[in-house]
Amino acid sequence: VQLVESGGGLVQAGGSLRLSCAASGNIFMLNTMDWYRQAPGKQRELVAACASGGTTNYADSVKGRFTISRDNLKNTVYLQMNSLKPEDTAVYYCKINQGRGVFSTDYWGQGTQVTVSS
16 A cells, blocks of 8 residues: 655645645555644644544644545545644645454555745
């Protein structure tokens, strides 16, 4: 399974970016598709999660500004980021989980840099 992320870059505060993460390879029984981020000197944190049925969850810091969505036919997850703030600067990673129960497995993307200038 390979995850390819795109859409990161440099944007001014208040701007928008849309991240994409496409999964390929032996894809079956996709469960959650999530976005995490890691800022310099900080732990990786969950930004947004999307269950297979479409239920979403967000970190408090991004609620109302970020929207996660998925296209199950394309095995792709998106993160629309609006009203970006300098504190959103981080490397963003997608993570998928597939499989059933104890045999489920997580896969991570390589990360894409998002830099928000003030």
